[in-house]
Amino acid sequence: MAKVPVQFTLNGSEKAEFVESGATLLHALRDKIGDTSPKGGCHQGTCGACSVIIDGELRLSCLTLAETCGGADIKTTAGLAEGGVLHPLQRAFLDAFATQCGFCTPGMIMAAKVLLDRTPNPSREDVVEALSGNICRCTGYEPIIQAVLIAARANSQNAA
Amino acid sequence: MAIRRGRGMAAINYPTGMNLGGDPTQALVHSTPTGNFMVTLSSVDLGQGMKQIMAQICAETIGVPTDRVIIDTADTDTGPHCMGTFASRGTHRAGNAVIQAAKEARQVMLEVAAEELEVNASDLETDGQGNIQVKGAPQKSISIFDVALSAHFKRGRSISGRGMFLIPRSYPEKETGAMKPSTCYAHACTVAEVEVDDETGEVTVLTVKNVFEIGRALNPKMVEQQLVGGSWMGISHALYETTEPYYPNRDHGGTDFNQYLMPGPGDLAETEIIVLERPSADGPFGAKGPGEMCANPQIPAVANAVFDAVGVRIDTLPITPERILRALKAQAAG
Numbered sequence: 051m052a053k054v055p056v057q058f059t060l061n062g063s064e065k066a067e068f069v070e071s072g073a074t075l076l077h078a079l080r081d082k083i084g085d086t087s088p089k090g091g092c093h094q095g096t097c098g099a100c101s102v103i104i105d106g107e108l109r110l111s112c113l114t115l116a117e118t119c120g121g122a123d124i125k126t127t128a129g130l131a132e133g134g135v136l137h138p139l140q141r142a143f144l145d146a147f148a149t150q151c152g153f154c155t156p157g158m159i160m161a162a163k164v165l166l167d168r169t170p171n172p173s174r175e176d177v178v179e180a181l182s183g184n185i186c187r188c189t190g191y192e193p194i195i196q197a198v199l200i201a202a203r204a205n206s207q208n209a210a
Numbered sequence: 211m212a213i214r215r216g217r218g219m220a221a222i223n224y225p226t227g228m229n230l231g232g233d234p235t236q237a238l239v240h241s242t243p244t245g246n247f248m249v250t251l252s253s254v255d256l257g258q259g260m261k262q263i264m265a266q267i268c269a270e271t272i273g274v275p276t277d278r279v280i281i282d283t284a285d286t287d288t289g290p291h292c293m294g295t296f297a298s299r300g301t302h303r304a305g306n307a308v309i310q311a312a313k314e315a316r317q318v319m320l321e322v323a324a325e326e327l328e329v330n331a332s333d334l335e336t337d338g339q340g341n342i343q344v345k346g347a348p349q350k351s352i353s354i355f356d357v358a359l360s361a362h363f364k365r366g367r368s369i370s371g372r373g374m375f376l377i378p379r380s381y382p383e384k385e386t387g388a389m390k391p392s393t394c395y396a397h398a399c400t401v402a403e404v405e406v407d408d409e410t411g412e413v414t415v416l417t418v419k420n421v422f423e424i425g426r427a428l429n430p431k432m433v434e435q436q437l438v439g440g441s442w443m444g445i446s447h448a449l450y451e452t453t454e455p456y457y458p459n460r461d462h463g464g465t466d467f468n469q470y471l472m473p474g475p476g477d478l479a480e481t482e483i484i485v486l487e488r489p490s491a492d493g494p495f496g497a498k499g500p501g502e503m504c505a506n507p508q509i510p511a512v513a514n515a516v517f518d519a520v521g522v523r524i525d526t527l528p529i530t531p532e533r534i535l536r537a538l539k540a541q542a543a544g
Contacts, residue, residue, distance in 0.1 A: 091467075092466060092467050094466060094468075096466060096467035096468050097467050147431050147432065147434070147435040149257075150257035150258065150259070150435065150436075150439060151256060151257025152257060153257075177475075178475045178476050179476075181475045182474050182475055182476055185467055185472065185474070187472075188257055188439045189435065189438070189439045189442075190438045190439040190440075190441060190442025190443070190478070190481070191442065191474070191475040191478055192438055192442070192478060192481065193435055193438060193439075194475070195475060
């Protein structure tokens, strides 16, 4: 199958790859570029583990064709920490014991980041809504909901 | 037709480990030249935090900070033998093996320190901060870093230990059938409150109050996260999850996350967790296996709550709206 050139920005760095026509962004990120923070859970858009942020929107990278991402600004959980300092969401997930096996965590953090970017002081209902496309098998969700609320409070304190 | 409320209670006891051909786990501990301690296991960390717990157990036994311990797990080709991480056995079985291995390594470490300090090894103690000192005279001390260097480069000693924990297979007595198929029971009790819509058969779990007796909680926050997740999973087993809704007919079985249902973040019941610590006699530092047991009592508690609400006994899991409506219909037909 013909390969297609694609260029995009990943976590602030320019990337250029040749991908097979029809290949998913998840495949390009994990197997071509080596960013394994998006996880391949169901490969059909039902579990949310592959979630990434494309031009500010939460997207399922398993349902996004890589060749459609030319010129896009893509963010993944691997790019959140700055200079070795964890992002407030990552910090909160650790402090709230919101991860066990960790497979859903990057997708959860992406979903939470899009929420907090738009709604800095979310209600519990806002958080539940934002996470409802992501499946977790271990935690029972409550610690994850708490982690997002903790991160929101930390953000608003820093902003104040 | 109405929304009916019910409350149900259930209590369980739950064993640690299993009784097939015996239940062994082995562990090896050795020091690096700089005085870190390596624990080699074939047990797996599935996300339940086994590596952290084994590091705590090893560190506590040897007398060093937890961050001085490195856990290497899960190469069953080359590692010491372990039956695996299942049956809530990881902390109990592997933990006991790590204690035995760490004790042997600690003894060698103290012997090398004794030679360096020119004292008797039985007069030495660890300070928990990475040093070994003479009891009653802490100014006479040596760092474990220096002890390891001495062992490796001067004294030709291996600061290492072997650990083995085995629950032998229990066979039933021929006359009575009595046997001891499992050890170290944990206990739990759950009270669940539900609302049942007797028109649609839908069940909403309002509250789940759990008490867990799990021996000593070696890492209380990790125990709590396991119990919170387990309580959710118990509700999921009670009301949602099945691969074979019309068993043994495989038709209509869920094939993916669209069809294999689990409660999402919008379906959570108000959940309370209380931990009772009653240290076990044979567990590492009194621990039992909290893993699987924490997802069990919610299931009969919900079944009992449904009975309390609408008066039908559902004895097949999960308790789906369809099963409740069929039972209500049968009850009405009398």
